Amino acid sequence: MMKPLGIYIHVPFCKQKCVYCDFYSLPHRETQMDAYISALRAQLAETDFSGYEADTVYFGGGTPSFLGPRRLTALLEAVRAACPITPNAEITFEANPDSANDPRGLAALRRAGFNRISLGMQSADDDELKAIGRVHTMAQVQTSVEAARKAGFDNLSLDLIYGLPGQELARWRKNLSAAVDLGPEHLSCYGLKAEPGTPLYARRETLPGDEAQADMYLETVDFLESRGYRQYEISNFAKPGRESQHNLKYWTLGDYIGFGPGAHSDFRGVRYAWARDLEAFLRGDRILSETRRMTPRDRREEWLMLSLRLARGLDPAEWEERFGRPFAPFLPFLERCEAAGYAAREEGRRRLTPRGFLVSNQIIGELLDLLQED
Numbered sequence: 001m002m003k004p005l006g007i008y009i010h011v012p013f014c015k016q017k018c019v020y021c022d023f024y025s026l027p028h029r030e031t032q033m034d035a036y037i038s039a040l041r042a043q044l045a046e047t048d049f050s051g052y053e054a055d056t057v058y059f060g061g062g063t064p065s066f067l068g069p070r071r072l073t074a075l076l077e078a079v080r081a082a083c084p085i086t087p088n089a090e091i092t093f094e095a096n097p098d099s100a101n102d103p104r105g106l107a108a109l110r111r112a113g114f115n116r117i118s119l120g121m122q123s124a125d126d127d128e129l130k131a132i133g134r135v136h137t138m139a140q141v142q143t144s145v146e147a148a149r150k151a152g153f154d155n156l157s158l159d160l161i162y163g164l165p166g167q168e169l170a171r172w173r174k175n176l177s178a179a180v181d182l183g184p185e186h187l188s189c190y191g192l193k194a195e196p197g198t199p200l201y202a203r204r205e206t207l208p209g210d211e212a213q214a215d216m217y218l219e220t221v222d223f224l225e226s227r228g229y230r231q232y233e234i235s236n237f238a239k240p241g242r243e244s245q246h247n248l249k250y251w252t253l254g255d256y257i258g259f260g261p262g263a264h265s266d267f268r269g270v271r272y273a274w275a276r277d278l279e280a281f282l283r284g285d286r287i288l289s290e291t292r293r294m295t296p297r298d299r300r301e302e303w304l305m306l307s308l309r310l311a312r313g314l315d316p317a318e319w320e321e322r323f324g325r326p327f328a329p330f331l332p333f334l335e336r337c338e339a340a341g342y343a344a345r346e347e348g349r350r351r352l353t354p355r356g357f358l359v360s361n362q363i364i365g366e367l368l369d370l371l372q373e374d
Contacts, residue, residue: 004086005052005267006249007079009040010260011061012278015098018133020161022195024262024276025062032282036260037071037078039282043259044082052255053084056246057091063120065095069105073112080113090155090245092116097140106151116155116244117148118188124178125171128164132192132200138178145182155242157186162216164192165206172216173223180227185242189220190235214358221354232311234357251306253299269294296323304367308360313343313351329370337363 013033014025057079064072072093079085091114100106100119121141123129129136148156158179162172179187191213194204208216221231229237233251236244249256257267262276271294275287292298300323307314314334316327334350337343342356342363352360 002053002084003051003255004055005049005083006056006058006246006254006256007054007083008246008256008258008263008265009057009059009064009075009079010258010263011059011064011067011094012036012261013066014061014063015066015096016133016135019199020132020192020194022198023062026278029278032278033067033071035282036278037067037074039284040075040259041078042284043286044078047082047257047259049083053086054079055086055089056249056256057085057089058246059093061094063096063099064093065100068099069108069112072109072114076112076114085113090116092118092157092244092246094118094120095144096120097136097144101140101143101147103147103150106147106153110152115153116157117153118157118159118186119144119148119184121158121179121182122161123164124175128167128171128175131165132161142182145184155186156184157188157244158182158184160187160189161192162189162220163208163213165200165203167208167216169212169215169219173219176220176223180224180229186236186238186244187224187229188236189217189224191217217358218354230311231354234309234360251309253302253306266294299323300325300371301368304371305364308352308364308367311351313346313349315349317348330367333366333370 010024012025013029013036014027017025017027057076059072059075067075076091093109093114095117097119100117119141122132122134124138124141126137129138145156160175160179162175192207194201194207224237225231228239230240231237232243233247236247238244246256248254253266255267257265258274261274261278261281264273265271270291272291273289274281275289277287280287303319303322304314314330319325319327334343337356338345342353342359344351344353352363356363
């Protein structure tokens with residue numbers, strides 16, 4: 001029987017680098033796009049996919065829509081040539097509103113097999129967008145959503161960022177409301193962090209503090225739930241049945257394989273990442289920046305960390321079946337979390353509450369300490 005697989009294709013090209021971006025992306029490299037497609041085709045062709053079939057394919061970046069429909073279609077064809085794809089596979093591409101607003105181009109992508117768009121809205125306020133280096137406007141977001149619907153896409157995700165420079169709760173509420181008014185099936189809402197090495201880091205004092213960001217997060221959960229979006233992961237919300245199947249692979253220890261510089265994989269029991277070096281990749285040099293064969297202990301640690309990112313939380317029966325170890329040592333600590341309002345019990349599972357998600361790093365750390373003792 002074929003094992004399900006998620007395939008991730010990294011597209012490092014952007015029109016302009018946002019001031020907060022720590023992903024591997026390179027502005028003003030359009031002349032290298034065709035060479036990049038060729039290099040990706042070669043990497044796909046030389047990969048052994050035996051025993052697997054892809055049920056999710058995800059084009060991330062960077063800005064995949066910046067490649068244009070012709071190149072994206074060619075890449076998806078290369079994936080199909082290298083690995084079987086299930087008939088009902090979720091096939092997503094990330095897009096920015098300035099490069100995904102032509103209904104004809106989007107219709108061509110829909111015909112090619114793409115069935116999900118993740119659109120980088122980030123804010124509904126043009127001044128906020130300008131402050132973080134985004135090149136689009138809210139009007140372009142609206143145009144992109146209309147174009148996607150006209151092209152036949154019925155699975156649309158919007159990305160939003162809270163905690164922008166000078167942002168207050170009232171402005172964030174307006175952004176949430178504007179996003180929901182566009183009728184997406186899925187929303188990803190991330191708190192802005194000033195990563196060292198980014199232009200934003202030099203002016204990190206302009207960002208709302210931790211308490212203000214916490215208030216925005218809790219407002220997000222309440223607001224979206226009241227509008228029919230179920231929280232299924234710390235930062236992700238969806239209409240029923242519209243959760244991102246590809247991203248769920250990351251959080252449920254599913255197999256996934258990444259292609260392109262900076263892409264990560266968890267494939268055939270090994271975690272690895274390709275070096276963030278476009279020039280080397282174009283030369284055909286396959287350089288790994290990290291590689292690790294996962295031990296049973298590594299998997300236990302990952303299961304604890306990743307399961308607690310999900311709203312459904314920890315399943316004691318799954319733990320004991322998967323790892324052959326009792327769940328009981330974790331219960332006293334989880335019961336203390338429950339008494340403090342950070343955790344809850346639901347259908348036998350132990351999950352974090354929204355307030356628990358805010359301190360999830362500390363909770364996970366305590367659970368890993370208990371794991372060290374077993």
